[in-house]
Amino acid sequence: MPKTLSFRQIVCGAKMKKIIFSHLIIILVVTSSSFAQEISDLNGIETQTGRTYLFYRNGSYTPYNSIYKFDPETLLDSLFLLGYISWTPFGNDAKGTNDFEFFPNDSINFMSVGNEFNIDFWGTVYRNDTLTFSIPFDIIKVDISKQNPQKVFTGGSYNYLLRSFDGGYNFPIDSIMQFAYLSMSPFNDNILFGLDSLNRLVKSFNGGYTSVLVDTSKTDDIFNSKFFYDSDQQHIYRIAKSYGKYVFLTSNNNGNQFSWTKTFESDFALWVSNDPSISGSIYLGNLRYIYKSTDFGSTFSLYKTLDSRITGIYKKPNSDILYVSTRYRIYKITPNLITLLKSFPVSSELFSYYPLKVGNKWIYDKTTIVYDFPPQITYDTVIKKVICDSVAQNNKKYFVLKEESILGSTEYFLERIDSTNGKIFRFVQGYNYPDNELLIDDLTAEIGDSIEAFRYGVWYPGGVTVLREEDYFTKWGLNSGRKIFETNNYGMPLYSLTYGLGLDSAVYGFDFGTTTYVLRGCVINGTVFGDTVLSVDNNEDIPANFVLFQNYPNPFNPSTRISWQSPVAGQTNLRIYDVLGNEVATLLNEYRNAGSYEIEFNSADKNQGVFLPSGVYFYQLKVGDYVQTRKMMLLK
CATH class of the missing domain: 2.50.20 (outer membrane lipoprotein receptor (LolB), chain A)
Incomplete structure (x- = not known):
């Protein structure tokens, strides 16, 4: 595989020297590591032993950013699904993941869907790391039946529902149906939700063969649509983008007609996680705020406020633990404590x-x-x-x-x-x-x-x-x-x-x-x-008053810098004293013009015969009649 350069490397290199390209092909690969690291789209799974693993995109919420697996116990993470996009003189090269799901009671095997393109564009279906199906349109959603894990449904663009009946290894052409797929019920794999030709919500009771309109509100796009199912097997929740707004809707009757109610709306993205161990319990993130509902999403009350915008949320079942991500951090939140688990440096x-x-x-x-x-x-x-x-x-x-x-x-x-x-x-x-x-x-x-x-x-x-x-x-x-x-x-x-x-x-x-x-x-x-250009430019650097600044660093070992400014010219003295008032060093004793100055003090300067022990010292500035003293600490 050829060595590639990131966008940052190419731009910086161009600043350092002039490069002449002759018969040279540059391949530009952009992965999540090419730019400042960020966290988005946090989610999680539980193992059969009750251990939690979190998943997040390293970068903004786009399919071409890699997905990482994070262990909140060991605080270690690893690459889970690679994402990238590149540009070459011959066209684009990219790999993206739109959605993934683990098989029931299995934290090892999973299905993922997305797209890849290298001159041609292909929607892709993977079982673990193996490509099992591709088709020339984007594949956005994937679900695995909880009743029969051999049944895997995927779909999204162009009103296609792709069906596998052997655990995702094969998707026969004759199994493809005309249905804009959104979600499969975890309680009945014959119940599917999708969109009609006007982007309105429809429900199928027979695995996608036929469907009925259940909500007349328009859904702007499939990518922002997610479903959550309550353990009472009656209430269904969904988030969507509708008429330019991000909305939360709840159904009290299995998503049937006349049962959908919008209870939350925002101009900004919503992140939702419900607790399958507690019926009616829902957590919703919007901007910096986490809201909680205990009445099946009918009403929400403020639960926690973070210092940055939320980018993902996951509720651990059978516990009071909530995992939440912001742009640069992952938190573990309980009713009385917010603990930082992971952070990236700010760009x-x-x-x-x-x-x-x-x-x-x-x-x-x-x-x-x-x-x-x-x-x-x-x-x-x-x-x-x-x-x-x-x-x-x-x-x-x-x-x-x-x-x-x-x-x-x-x-x-x-x-x-x-x-x-x-x-x-x-x-x-x-x-x-x-x-x-x-x-x-x-x-x-x-x-x-x-x-x-x-x-x-x-x-x-x-x-x-x-x-x-x-x-x-x-x-x-x-x-x-x-x-x-x-x-x-x-x-x-x-x-x-x-x-x-x-x-x-x-x-x-x-x-x-x-x-x-x-x-x-x-x-x-x-x-x-x-x-x-200013008429006063010649005088703008002359300070208006005396200031002796605090030394930096402080405490110090063995050297520190002392800065001051003087609005007048004059004989300038800067001396160091110990706590008993004894002079231990003279840093300056000369005439200086008005201006700003800085000098370094080395407590172990053998050339000047200075070698001081740890302790508190004072530095004093005298300019004419002006005298000011500050304290500093030498800590070895």
Whole structure:
């Protein structure tokens, strides 16, 4: 098999050197490992001994992402069904799985259906790893009879029902029927559900030979349709996409006519698992929320709230355990405890929506309108720059952002991106925030997600920021993705983050007025975008006041970095003292201009005769009459 390159490898390689292709064929293979790892479509099975195995797609909910098997006891996972898609000069090559099901009371043998294409497109049926049938249309659903495991039904596109009567090894041509197949009842394999020519739900009582209309609502597509059967053998539940909405429906009479009722509706995907050991018990995931019903889906109450959008759910029978996945995590949930079982690192690509790096700079045109008679309009220019990094009193490292207005105001912000979860925090004291951190954005948010984040204003109970939409930033010859957020807070702030640029616009109201920021230009990683020329550019790097920042790292061994800024020039002294007030090192004693500086202190610098034991030390900055002292810890 030829060695292949991922999309990321090819793009990065092109940046490093110029490559001339002559009579060269590139095969581009994209698998789930080619991109940031994500979790979707969580499901599970039980072995005869009561052990649970979970299954998830490594990537978004598409058939061409691989499916993995995860053991929640050992926390180990392994590849279960490979998925991929590739592009070559001769056409596409792909393998995808739409659905799979294990044989009854058997956690080893299973059937899977999907599609493959290499120039030609083929729907496929596999028993374990063996291809048993293919046909030139997509195969979407598979079910195995609980009464007779030799009976395997598959189907989906083009109104075809494919039937096997030997355990999925053969699907005779004369067994194919005209029926848009959706589901087989686990209690009677002659009862099937499907769609008619108008995409309305029909029911067959004789294995698909004939059918009757049982629900007149339209189903938008087969892929989003799933059935769940209650142990009372009367109630049936289904989720579907209907008229552009995701809906949950329940039937109290075996799915017959006039028995279907819609009890839940959303603009966003639904994930459902019912407990076969408890009749009437259903769990439903939507956005960040898990709902529970104990009355056969007639009503739902909030059960748990997670910090990210749910991407799958599985209820373990005969227990109070619920397994739930979000985009990057798998949780084990009981009534009193939420336990993290597995997590993937957040894609570092998301951090480009807010590129925090020393030297990056943004320039905004600021307009403030006071709705007076006549309206009062004030124009201003705001320069925001990442000037350094520092460790705050909570011992976390932040980037220091200086925000300076041409009209005279200057503010400083300490912000960081948590690489484990994609959240952006700002260091804020005096509001009793945990660790003195205010959540200002969540880069993993998807459209419709509500997060307790407040870039503008302060946190208050019940307030949320919603990712309202995504579009593209098209100025300066760019076509970059943009996330647009709206905060349910005083002034209803609306702002947007652009990939590769950061904050590109913001507007918020106040009593009798509004303030608007529009990005005029920026410098990101040394690249200039838009207009960055300012009449005050020569002075913009001069600090407005003195600041001695917390050393980083802290505690340290053996070296740490100390940063400060001075708005004036003068003799500058930086010295280290022990807890008794004895000077143990002089790091600086010279004249320095106004500006921002950083110096490294090595507690074991033999060249300078410094070798300090573990303990608490103090570093003191003196510039003219200004004196400030901070504490640090050497820990060997």
